Each structure stands twice: as structure tokens, then as C-alpha cells.
Amino acid sequence: MTDIGVGRAGTRGAAGTRAAQDSASAAITFDRVGVRYGRGKKATDALVDFNLRVAAGETVALLGPSGSGKSTALNALAGFVRPTSGTVRLGGRDVTDLPPARRGIGVVLQSYALFPHMRVADNVAFGLKSQRVPRAEVAGRVAEALEMVGMSDYGRRLPRELSGGQQQRVAIARALAIRPGVLLLDEPLAALDAQLRQSMLAELQRLKEALPDTAMLYVTHDQAEALALADRIVVMNDARLMDVDTAENLWRRPPTSFTAAFLGGANLIPCTVGRVIGTSALVTFAHKTVNTEAPQPTVGRTDWAPGSRALLCVRPHALRILSLGDRDALRANVNAVVWRGASTRLVLSVGAMPDQLLDVDVPGNAHYEIGSEVGVRFPEPAGVLVAAAS
Numbered sequence: 225m226t227d228i229g230v231g232r233a234g235t236r237g238a239a240g241t242r243a244a245q246d247s248a249s250a251a252i253t254f255d256r257v258g259v260r261y262g263r264g265k266k267a268t269d270a271l272v273d274f275n276l277r278v279a280a281g282e283t284v285a286l287l288g289p290s291g292s293g294k295s296t297a298l299n300a301l302a303g304f305v306r307p308t309s310g311t312v313r314l315g316g317r318d319v320t321d322l323p324p325a326r327r328g329i330g331v332v333l334q335s336y337a338l339f340p341h342m343r344v345a346d347n348v349a350f351g352l353k354s355q356r357v358p359r360a361e362v363a364g365r366v367a368e369a370l371e372m373v374g375m376s377d378y379g380r381r382l383p384r385e386l387s388g389g390q391q392q393r394v395a396i397a398r399a400l401a402i403r404p405g406v407l408l409l410d411e412p413l414a415a416l417d418a419q420l421r422q423s424m425l426a427e428l429q430r431l432k433e434a435l436p437d438t439a440m441l442y443v444t445h446d447q448a449e450a451l452a453l454a455d456r457i458v459v460m461n462d463a464r465l466m467d468v469d470t471a472e473n474l475w476r477r478p479p480t481s482f483t484a485a486f487l488g489g490a491n492l493i494p495c496t497v498g499r500v501i502g503t504s505a506l507v508t509f510a511h512k513t514v515n516t517e518a519p520q521p522t523v524g525r526t527d528w529a530p531g532s533r534a535l536l537c538v539r540p541h542a543l544r545i546l547s548l549g550d551r552d553a554l555r556a557n558v559n560a561v562v563w564r565g566a567s568t569r570l571v572l573s574v575g576a577m578p579d580q581l582l583d584v585d586v587p588g589n590a591h592y593e594i595g596s597e598v599g600v601r602f603p604e605p606a607g608v609l610v611a612a613a614s
């Protein structure tokens with residue numbers, strides 16, 4: 225299981241975040257980058273006004289659903305796609321017009337893209353030759369890169385003689401051989417089966433520790449990968465950057481309802497804000513008034529005004545099922561029961577909230593009859609306020 229609190233908002237991430245404020249010192253800078261495919265009525269905006277800085281040593285995940293513009297952002301930085309507007313910079317230097325091979329970036333794609341007729345060692349050496357690394361040095365650099373991914377014994381094999389996981393390691397070694405200051409990975413684990421994905425994820429964590437000065441941009445649609453690897457997460461939706469922060473901040477105080485739902489899953493219950501005291505508020509929904517967290521709004525966002533509408537974000541595992549007799553219980557009916565191994569997901573309808581289903585996760589394999597009535601209890605505080613989508 226992925227445990228949210230651990231190890232991510234580490235010192236390097238925090239320092240990286242500060243350093244990345246300064247464009248000249250940032251390893252990666254996207255400055256108002258836009259990418260539009262096609263023209264006229266058929267034009268698609270694949271990336272709109274995208275701004276991001278990544279510091280040396282920092283790992284940033286681009287997380288979002290399919291088609292949200294993640295690969296487009298990565299490709300604009302790698303040089304595979306020409307931005308329609310804006311600039312990309314590496315270490316402060318504008319590289320928007322530089323060909324990919326001259327950017328000195330390591331790139332790993334989902335499809336491995338190894339040369340099938342070349343042995344592993346020659347695949348890994350490929351970038352070095354085009355960078356004109358002296359021949360005497362190439363063998364050592366190849367050995368070093370293969371060693372980093374645990375593939376030292378496979379240099380003479382052809383790609384087809386390797387498993388999918390091994391091929392992806394070779395692709396990573398090839399990217400690392402040029403000792404890039406910036407490493408881009410686009411869904412590198414997506415083609416692997418679940419178990420292999422877990423072990424490769426652990427290897428990528430080790431690799432990240434072994435490359436303390438390398439800036440990494442990691443594209444994924446899988447929140448578990450983003451949580452495991454990233455110092456900061458950029459949440460993408462519909463060609464736009466929705467939110468960017470440490471995983472922990474995005475999880476605990478989601479700035480938008482999209483991020484609340486996409487990162488971890490959430491019940492988003494429409495409510496009316498009552499009294500606000502500091503970072504707490506009383507909110508009302510379904511004739512019930514509860515205490516919630518009310519994070520200080522970030523610059524440019526509206527405050528929690530008494531009487532205004534907002535969303536109460538409650539994680540499914542934070543709700544409790546109890547007997548109907550309990551005076552704290554909100555009465556609900558069981559609509560669906562889905563066993564997920566370590567927990568069971570109940571989908572409940574609540575009479576007092578006709579348009580709102582509640583997801584509740586209970587431990588283990590819990591048995592409830594469809595249609596039966598149960599009580600639901602909210603935690604204290606009940607959740608965290610999220611701005612209603614405008």
C-alpha cells in the first residue's frame with residue numbers, strides 16, 4: 225500500500241522548490257508554453273499556458289488522465305514537439321529551437337524504443353557516439369550505465385532476447401549513459417505487468433537516490449507512481465496545469481475539486497459555509513452541521529465567506545459505518561458493494577442528499593446486503609473544504 229505521509233516532502237524537495245523559484249538556477253523551465261495541433265476549426269490545444277520550474281535534483285511528476293497534455297509537455301521539453309508559443313529552458317538557457325539530440329536530455333518512453341538489430345551495449349552507446357564521446361571512454365560509460373540498472377551481464381544480448389522489464393532497464397541505461405542533467409520519463413512502467421511495475425518502481429526510487437543532482441520529469445496517469453517518486457506533483461487536466469505542490473499538501477488540502485477526486489478519490493459534498501474561525505469552519509449539508517478544516521486560501525482564490533457554497537472533501541476511508549440507532553448516524557442505503565482485497569468499497573445513497581452518492585471504504589471483505597440500511601458517521605473534523613468549481 226502507498227502510505228501518503230512518508231519520505232516525499234523530504235529536504236531535497238523543499239530546497240528544490242525554493243531554488244526552482246529562480247528561473248536562472250532552475251534545471252527545467254517552462255515559460256507560458258502552448259502547443260496547438262492543426263489549424264482552424266480542427267485545431268486542438270494540447271497544452272495551454274504551461275508554466276513550471278524544476279530544480280536540479282528535484283523529481284516532478286506530471287499526473288493526469290489520458291489526453292490531458294502530459295506527453296505534450298514532456299515532448300516540448302525534449303524537442304520532439306515545437307511549442308506554438310512560449311519557451312523552454314534548460315539551466316536558464318533557451319533551447320526552444322534546439323534539435324533534440326543537442327539538448328543533452330535523457331529520455332525514456334513507454335515503448336522502450338530500443339534498436340532491435342543492435343546489441344544491448346550498442347543501444348546504450350548510441351547517444352554517446354552521437355555526442356562524440358571518445359571511443360576509449362565509451363565502453364566504461366556503457367558499463368557504468370548498465371551497472372546502474374542491474375544489467376551488467378546482458379550487454380551482448382539483442383533486445384528480443386530480453387523480457388519487457390529488462391528492455392525498459394536498457395532504455396533507462398541508454399538515457400543515463402550521456403550523464404544527463406535532466407531525465408524525462410513518459411509512462412515508463414505502463415507496459416509492464418503489475419508485479420514488475422512494483423519492483424521497477426522501487427528501482428526507480430533507488431536510481432533517484434543515486435542521481436542526487438539530476439532533475440527528473442516523470443509523466444504518469446498512475447497516482448501511486450507519482451506518490452512514490454515525486455518531490456512535487458503537477459496535476460494536469462484538459463491541457464492545463466490544475467495544481468502543483470508536494471503530494472502531501474495536494475492530498476491533505478486539495479486546491480481544486482479535480483485534484484481532490486483524481487488524487488486518492490474523494491466524496492465532494494456540496495455544503496453551505498457557516499461560521500469560520502481561523503482554519504476551521506462549520507458547514508451544513510443534509511440538515512447536518514459539522515466542523516471542517518478550512519485551509520487558508522492561496523493568493524487569488526476566494527475566501528470561505530459565511531453563506532457561500534463550497535465542497536466538503538471526505539476521503540472514503542475516513543467515513544465509518546455504524547448501527548442505525550447511533551445518534552451521530554446519517555441514514556443511508558447500500559447501493560453497491562465491491563471487494564477490493566484489503567478493503568471493501570460501499571456506495572451509499574443518503575435520503576437527505578438525493579443527488580449525492582457516498583463512497584465508504586471499510587477494512588477487509590465486509591458483507592452488506594444491497595438495499596439494506598446503515599448509519600454513516602463523519603470523522604471530526606469531517607473533512608476539508610474545497611472551492612466549488614466555478
Ligand code: ADP
Nearest residue numbers: 261268269270289290291292293294295296297
Ligand atoms: P497525455 O500524455 O496526457 O495522455 P497528450 O499530451 O498525448 O496527452 O495529448 C494531449 C492532447 O493533444 C490530446 O487531445 C491528444 O489527442 C492531442 N494530440 C497529441 N498529439 C497529437 C498530434 N500529433 N496531433 C494532433 N493531436 C495530438
Ligand code: MG
Nearest residue numbers: 291294295296
Ligand atoms: Mg501520454
